[in-house]
Amino acid sequence: MDALGYLAERGAQLEPYLEAALPPAGEEPSALHSAMRHLLFPGGKRLRPGLCFAACEAVGAAPAAALPAAAAVELLHTYSLVHDDLPCMDDDDERRGRPTVHVAYGEAVAVLAGDALQALAFAVLARAGDAAAVAELAGAAGSRELVGGQTLDLAFAAAPSSDASAIEGIHRMKSAALIAASIGLGARLGGAGAALHGRLVACGLELGVAFQIADDLLDAHADGACSLVRALGEPAARARAEALLAGVLARLADLGARAEPLRELARYAVRRDR
Amino acid sequence: MDALGYLAERGAQLEPYLEAALPPAGEEPSALHSAMRHLLFPGGKRLRPGLCFAACEAVGAAPAAALPAAAAVELLHTYSLVHDDLPCMDDDDERRGRPTVHVAYGEAVAVLAGDALQALAFAVLARAGDAAAVAELAGAAGSRELVGGQTLDLAFAAAPSSDASAIEGIHRMKSAALIAASIGLGARLGGAGAALHGRLVACGLELGVAFQIADDLLDAHADGACSLVRALGEPAARARAEALLAGVLARLADLGARAEPLRELARYAVRRDR
Numbered sequence: 001m002d003a004l005g006y007l008a009e010r011g012a013q014l015e016p017y018l019e020a021a022l023p024p025a026g027e028e029p030s031a032l033h034s035a036m037r038h039l040l041f042p043g044g045k046r047l048r049p050g051l052c053f054a055a056c057e058a059v060g061a062a063p064a065a066a067l068p069a070a071a072a073v074e075l076l077h078t079y080s081l082v083h084d085d086l087p088c089m090d091d092d093d094e095r096r097g098r099p100t101v102h103v104a105y106g107e108a109v110a111v112l113a114g115d116a117l118q119a120l121a122f123a124v125l126a127r128a129g130d131a132a133a134v135a136e137l138a139g140a141a142g143s144r145e146l147v148g149g150q151t152l153d154l155a156f157a158a159a160p161s162s163d164a165s166a167i168e169g170i171h172r173m174k175s176a177a178l179i180a181a182s183i184g185l186g187a188r189l190g191g192a193g194a195a196l197h198g199r200l201v202a203c204g205l206e207l208g209v210a211f212q213i214a215d216d217l218l219d220a221h222a223d224g225a226c227s228l229v230r231a232l233g234e235p236a237a238r239a240r241a242e243a244l245l246a247g248v249l250a251r252l253a254d255l256g257a258r259a260e261p262l263r264e265l266a267r268y269a270v271r272r273d274r
Numbered sequence: 275m276d277a278l279g280y281l282a283e284r285g286a287q288l289e290p291y292l293e294a295a296l297p298p299a300g301e302e303p304s305a306l307h308s309a310m311r312h313l314l315f316p317g318g319k320r321l322r323p324g325l326c327f328a329a330c331e332a333v334g335a336a337p338a339a340a341l342p343a344a345a346a347v348e349l350l351h352t353y354s355l356v357h358d359d360l361p362c363m364d365d366d367d368e369r370r371g372r373p374t375v376h377v378a379y380g381e382a383v384a385v386l387a388g389d390a391l392q393a394l395a396f397a398v399l400a401r402a403g404d405a406a407a408v409a410e411l412a413g414a415a416g417s418r419e420l421v422g423g424q425t426l427d428l429a430f431a432a433a434p435s436s437d438a439s440a441i442e443g444i445h446r447m448k449s450a451a452l453i454a455a456s457i458g459l460g461a462r463l464g465g466a467g468a469a470l471h472g473r474l475v476a477c478g479l480e481l482g483v484a485f486q487i488a489d490d491l492l493d494a495h496a497d498g499a500c501s502l503v504r505a506l507g508e509p510a511a512r513a514r515a516e517a518l519l520a521g522v523l524a525r526l527a528d529l530g531a532r533a534e535p536l537r538e539l540a541r542y543a544v545r546r547d548r
Contacts, residue, residue, distance in 0.1 A: 023417060029425040032417050083389060088381035107362035111385065112425050115357060115392065116417035122396045123412035129405045138397035143297055143306055143390035151303040151386050 003050075003268030006261050010053045010063060010070075011046045018071050021124050035105040035113035036120075040078050044096060047211075048073040048182040050265055055186030055200055058252070058259035069133060069185035072125035076141055077178060079117035082110055084150060125185075133188050140181035149174025153226050160225035167228050168209055175215075176208025183207075183262075203248045203266075210244035211269045213237050218272075245270045277324075277542030280535050284327045284337060284344075285320045292345050295398050309379040309387035310394075314352050318370060321485075322347040322456040324539055329460030329474055332526070332533035343407060343459035346399035350415055351452060353391035356384055358424060399459075407462050414455035423448025427500050434499035441502050442483055449489075450482025457481075457536075477522045477540075484518035485543045487511050492546075519544045 001009070018040065025034045049070035056066035085092040085100040086107065093103050102110035118141070125134055140146060152170045183204035187197045216227040217238060224230075229237040248266050252259050275283070292314065299308045323344035330340035359366040359374040360381065367377050376384035392415070399411055414420060426444045457478035461471045490501040491512060498504075503511040522540050526533050 029417075029422050029429065031429075032422060032425040036417060079389075083385060086382075086385065088385060108360075108428055109425065111357055111360065111362060112421050113417075114389075115353075115415075116421040118389065118392055119412050119415040119421065120417070123409055123416060126405045126409035126412060131400045131403045131405050131408065134405065134408045135397055135400035138393050138400060141389075141393040142397060143303075143310060143387075143394070147386050147390040147393065148303050148306060151306040151383065154382055155303065155305075 001261070001264070003264045003272075006054070006264060007046055007050045010050050013053075013063065014046060014049050014067070014070055014074070017067050018074065021071055021075075021120065031105055031109050032112055032116065035101050035109045036117055038098075038101050038104055038113075039082060039095065040074070040117075043074065043078070046074060047265070047269060048077055048179065051179065051182045051204070051207075051262070051269075052186035054259075054262035054265050055183040055204075056190035058200070058255050058262045059187050059190040059192040059196060060258060061190030065191075066186040066189045068125050068128040069137075069182075069189050072121040072137060073178060073182040073185065075117050075121035075124065076137065076146075079114040079121065080141075080146060080150070080178075082114040082117065086110060089150070089154065128189055130188065133185055136184055136188065137181055140177040145173050145177035149177070156226045157224075162231040164228060164231045167226055167231055170226055171209050171212040171228070172205060175212040176205045179208035179211060180204030199251060203251050206244045207248050207266050207269060210241040210248070213241040213244075214270045214272065217241070241270050275535070275538070277538045277546075280328070280538060281320055281324045284324050287327075287337065288320060288323050288341070288344055288348070291341050292348065295345055295349075295394065305379055305383050306386055306390065309375050309383045310391055312372075312375050312378055312387075313356060313369065314348070314391075317348065317352070320348060321539070321543060322351055322453065325453065325456045325478070325481075325536070325543075326460035328533075328536040328539050329457040329478075330464035332474070332529050332536045333461050333464040333466040333470060334532060335464030339465075340460040340463045342399050342402040343411075343456075343463050346395040346411060347452060347456040347459065349391050349395035349398065350411065350420075353388040353395065354415075354420060354424070354452075356388040356391065360384060363424070363428065402463055404462065407459055410458055410462065411455055414451040419447050419451035423451070430500045431498075436505040438502060438505045441500055441505055444500055445483050445486040445502070446479060449486040450479045453482035453485060454478030473525060477525050480518045481522050481540050481543060484515040484522070487515040487518075488544045488546065491515070515544050 022037055023033045025037055027033050052066050052070040052073055053063040056063050082101045084090050085095060086102055092100050101113055122134060125137055149170050153174055180201045184197060184201040187200045213228050216229040249263055252263055296311055297307045299311055301307050326340050326344040326347055327337040330337050356375045358364050359369060360376055366374050375387055399408055423444050427448055430444060454475045458471060458475040461474045487502050490503040523537055526537055
């Protein structure tokens with residue numbers, strides 16, 4: 001099965017679970033509950049949940065074991081997008097062809113919807129009954145990873161440079177940490193031991209950096225200051241992404257057929273067209 | 275021991291734990307890490323951690339068992355204050371006699387510091403190794419409790435009424451849910467069974483409403499639209515708070531001497547001077 005087919009199949013498994021995890025849009029306060037759903041339904045590619053399911057399968061478990069984590073990483077990712085779009089952050093009016101949450105519901109409700117989506121991510125993940133999984137997601141979401149990366153990204157935009165290793169460091173925090181946690185949580189809920197879990201998390205970090213390069217390569221506007229494409233030029237950035245992908249695939253080689261969905265998603269994440 | 279003495283003693287136990295849980299202010303991104311600490315050190319009365327410790331003692335455990343939860347509820351409370359103060363929310367410039375986080379660090383960093391404090395609350399709580407505790411805090415922090423209450427509070431300020439039961443409903447969500455979770459988590463980490471835990475959570479909800487009335491009674495400005503003091507008048511509001519407190523104390527009566535700190539804190543929360 002190709003990556004898009006896999007994402008569609010696992011997405012169909014995720015949607016009713018996510019739908020049931022969100023309060024109905026009409027439940028009071030209805031502006032808040034509608035705003036929480038605005039960017040989530042319909043969502044994007046559901047790549048992070050896909051990686052979570054695929055990692056769970058790669059360690060030999062049925063993908064359903066990863067459901068709480070798959071939903072949690074998508075909720076966490078969605079909260080981070082809602083806050084990143086705010087006027088005081090990236091100040092974006094549109095995302096995925098629709099008004100951003102603060103444009104549609106106002107700034108206060110957008111901040112609150114993001115806050116509630118983060119809390120819901122932990123509520124849903126807690127259903128898996130594994131406190132170490134909660135610690136893993138909370139670490140990826142915190143000031144040393146996702147939120148720290150967004151802080152550095154804003155500072156970088158105000159004072160851009162061509163320092164490729166600084167840029168890659170920001171990408172590791174802002175994008176790759178949550179991709180690594182998606183894979184790590186899927187492996188953890190699939191019963192992976194510490195060594196295999198650690199190996200898959202390391203793959204996730206490298207894949208996350210390669211994914212961010214691919215994102216920058218696809219960005220027609222290319223208006224992001226913090227971009228390896230801008231710092232290295234397109235051919236060198238593409239080569240870096242391919243080298244990272246090759247490393248990831250090599251590290252997954254001995255996991256056999258059951259890791260094929262994860263390998264397919266890794267290839268797709270780095271080589272996809274928008 | 276009186277309530278202030280108890281809060282001082284348990285506060286001394288909490289401070290080094292909280293201090294160690296926060297990245298150093300100088301760690302990059304230092305603006306973010308400084309901003310996370312701004313409202314936390316020195317903090318307020320540390321009432322929620324105090325209630326958490328006292329509930330843990332009330333069910334027969336040593337207070338140290340409650341440390342992860344005591345730190346988590348203070349981190350969660352602090353994040354909610356940072357976001358409540360934002361220009362798009364209550365737009366407050368000062369809190370506890372100091373500039374608010376967005377005044378000191380800018381709006382973007384204030385949003386991010388709040389986000390990171392919420393993630394850290396779950397990271398610290400996860401150390402207790404109890405996924406049900408994570409679910410309890412996440413529920414109190416979510417759109418049906420704390421965040422929903424803040425949403426309703428903002429809507430109420432825009433269209434005030436004197437509907438006392440609507441006001442009390444907002445207080446239950448915005449203030450009381452986290453007070454109840456503070457007590458519930460302390461009891462849970464102290465090993466309370468489901469029946470005792472449920473009873474203490476119910477006490478916490480009533481105490482939380484009484485605490486909010488006391489807060490409104492103490493508020494010299496009294497500029498909050500959503501206030502039972504404004505809706506009922508001072509004597510009736512005071513009577514309501516005392517009636518709630520009496521109910522809480524009655525429900526705690528059979529727990530004996532080990533619940534005396536919890537009873538003392540309940541009296542203090544409702545009758546304190548600012």
